[in-house]
Amino acid sequence: MEGNSKTVPSIVVYVTVPNKEAGKKLAESIVKAKLAACVNRVPGIESVYEWKGETDAEELLIIKTRQSLLETLTEHVKANHEYDVPEVIALPITGGSQPYLEWLKSSTRD
Template sequence: MRGALRIFCLTLLSSVLMLPVLRWIGSRSFSMATETQSSGTHSAAFVTCPNDTVAKELARGIVEKKLAACVNIIPQITSVYEWQGKIEEDTEVLMMIKTRSSKIPAVAEYVRSHHPYEVAEVISFPIHQGNPPYLKWIGDVVPE
C-alpha cells in the first residue's frame, strides 16, 4: 500500500511540476497554428541551371542581395524540352527560391543578367499556405 501511495505522490508532483511546461507548449502550438500571413504575400520561384556551380553562384547572389530568404538547390534533374525545333534532353540543377511576391521581378532580372542560358527559366507560384513562423521568417529576412 505504501508503494502505491508513493507512486501516486510522485506522479502528482511530477504532473504539477510539468504543468508550466505543458502550458507553454500548448500556447506556443496554438499561436503557431493561428498566426496568419496574407495569401500570396510570399512566392516560390524556380530556376534551372546547367550545373551546381552556376546554381550556387546565383543562389549566393540572390540571398546576399536580400532578394530571397532561402534558395534550395536540387541536384540532377532531367529536363526534356524543345529548343530551336529539336527535342533536347539535359541534366540540370533546379533552384527553388523562397521570397516575397513583390521581389519576383527583381529575382527574374538578377537571374537574366547573371545566368549563362540565352533564355533562363524563372517561374514563380504564390504561396497560399505554409508554416506561419517560416513565412514570417521570409518576410523578416527579405525587406519590402
C-alpha cells in the first residue's frame, strides 16, 4: 500500500453489538457517514469475558476503513452503541487486492 496514491493506510475494526437489529443500524450508519467502505455483520458469536461476570450472544461487525478515520469512527460507535464500553479494536491491513484497497479509499471520506 505504501507509495501508491490510489490507496491509503487502511484498517479492519472489530465492534461487537448485542443483537442483529443493533448491528444493522450501526453498520448502516457507519457506511452512510462514509466512515467505512464496508461493514460485514457476523451473527451468532458468543463472547466470554469478565465484565460483570457475563457471557453474551452477540454479533460481530468487521469494518474496513482508512486508518485516519479510526478516531472519528470510534466516537461514532460510542455515540450510537448501547454498551457503556463498546469494543472498538483496529488491526492494520498490510496488503491485499489493489482494486479493493483503491475502492476502500474512494468509498470513504478524507
